[in-house]
Amino acid sequence: MRSEAAVRPTLPTLLMLSAATLGLSCGSARAQTMSADEAAALRAEIASLKAQLQRMEQKLEAAVAAPPPVATSAPVPAEPAPAPAATEISWKGSPQLSSDGRTFKAKGRIQADAGYVTHPNGLSDRGLGYAAEMRRIRLGGEGSLSKAFGYKLELELSDNAVDLVDTFVTWKNGPWHLALGNQNQFQALDELTGDTTGSTMERAAFTDAFNFERRLGLSAQYEKADWLLQAGLFADDIDALANSADGPDGGDENNSYGVDGRVVYAPKLGRTQLHLGASAHWRDLKRLSEAGTRYAQRPYLHTSNSRLIGTGVLDVRDEAHYGVEAAFVRGPLHGAAEAHWLESDLAIGPTPRFFGGYAELGYFFTGETRGYGGGIFERTKTARPLGAGGFGALQASLRYDYLDMNDRGVVGGRQDAWIAALIWQPIDYLRFNLNHGWLSYGDAVPLANGDRSYRVRTTGARMELDF
Structure with a gap:
């Protein structure tokens, strides 16, 4: 399934679509007066413009998805202190306690x-x-x-x-x-x-x-x-x-x-x-x-x-x-x-x-x-x-x-x-x-x-x- 971000229109996409629509409209209006060579040149120019707009849109999406850069001068946070050793209790006729290498038995x-x-x-x-x-x-x-x-x-x-x-x-x-x-x-x-x-x-x-x-x-x-x-x-x-x-x-x-x-x-x-x-x-x-x-x-x-x-x-x-x-x-x-x-x-x-x-x-x-x-x-x-x-x-x-x-x-x-x-x-x-x-x-x-x-x-x- 495509995400919402993948189908949301962006500004380059709207410009590209507007330019393509305008080009097609102009082409339709002038199709009766321009020659075949002129029409082909206009279509090629529209295609080139569309390719440039697609590349610009891809760069913009990549920049938005990447995490912000970390400043090299910012201090690195210290690692948390280790938790105190847990006390273990075992039974050997009476409770035996052990913690961090120390033991005691009554x-x-x-x-x-x-x-x-x-x-x-x-x-x-x-x-x-x-x-x-x-x-x-x-x-x-x-x-x-x-x-x-x-x-x-x-x-x-x-x-x-x-x-x-x-x-x-x-x-x-x-x-x-x-x-x-x-x-x-x-x-x-x-x-x-x-x-x-x-x-x-x-x-x-x-x-x-x-x-x-x-x-x-x-x-x-x-x-x-x-x-x-x-x-x-x-x-x-x-x-x-x-x-x-x-x-x-x-x-x-x-x-x-x-x-x-x-x-x-x-x-x-x-x-x-x-x-x-x-x-x-x-x-x-x-x-x-x-x-x-x-x-x-x-x-x-x-x-x-x-x-x-x-x-x-x-x-x-x-x-x-x-x-x-x-x-x-x-x-x-x-x-x-x-x-x-x-x-x-x-x-x-x-x-x-x-x-x-x-x-x-x-x-x-x-x-x-x-x-x-x-x-x-x-x-x-x-x-x-x-x-x-x-x-x-x-x-x-x-x-x-x-x-x-x-x-x-x-x-x-x-x-x-x-x-x-x-x-x-x-x-x-x-x-x-x-x-x-x-x-x-x-x-x-x-x-x-x-x-x-x-x-x-x-x-x-x-x-x-x-x-």
Whole structure:
């Protein structure tokens, strides 16, 4: 369809039509008197005039259609400023915010326990029997300030006190990872694995008896392919660094220090994830040795505050301990084993060597595979959550746990324990843990008749929410 502009008459067109009409009229009027040659010349002149008028009309239309020229001296308008980066929200147990390379994720943990420890005949101990507690309440957050710098801050209510747990700043560059703050010292696989991802309610007996804890320090790790190397220089735990720990005579008992290292080789062989590791640690207690050190252990459950085995208070100048680790994951089957030795250099007398270790096997009846990464066991993802067409994840494990604190004149006692655990995870981030233990003691707290070898049984249950 032709546009309105294409059919609208223009001034050149009207002139051309008027001239043509006038020429035709004149030609008709003179046709009777002019010769044929004169008429032909007049027609040619009219045709030439019409062609000129058509060219003029085409130039005029082109000039009207073209945009007006931009003056070269006029300023070029600036480009609009980019819009601020949008904040993205994702869900990883709790909302995770990310914007312009920065992230933040709230973290929390709730663990409520109930437990029962049998009374050996002839032992009067109010710390045994039934008890319930809020095992842990933890709140905090973690995130990144840029691609290289990150942070983590967590506060925990446990044993009716508020403590700093993981609280540090991190720096990452390729395979390198640095952390500065309150953190673990790469002691052992079972210690480094989170308490909400472990295969039993409590960790191996040696981790508590040998006083494993977080400490303030600087750590570095290098992870590439199947290898993980970790090392750090550490001061003391947060409580020892506080002025309230100085005692009545003061002294600022915060000058202890130690070095720690761990190496892990974790190849993947077909469907099997392997884990082989070793760690070594040394610590000079400095003025803390004046207060003395004791190594002791509960009857498995944390709901009991009793220590049925333990050394007396020892004047320990420095500690050296080392351990080996092995683990595997293959489909729903998983297993782990560790051995750990602690040598305590006493101010007077020989250096005793204590030993602890465990071995376990576990299985997911619902087909899940136990999570693993970064040299530790991680969270397991539920394959078929409850309420979404499934039952959740059901895991069972059996552990043998051994601890011996008798050596070179120091009698701290021995423990043999079998721990059976059944863990139901209906949905991700929520677990229900049921444990039963059979514990045999030697050189333990004596009964009324003086007997120091006896048995106890424990039953514990835990609800745990972790995000």
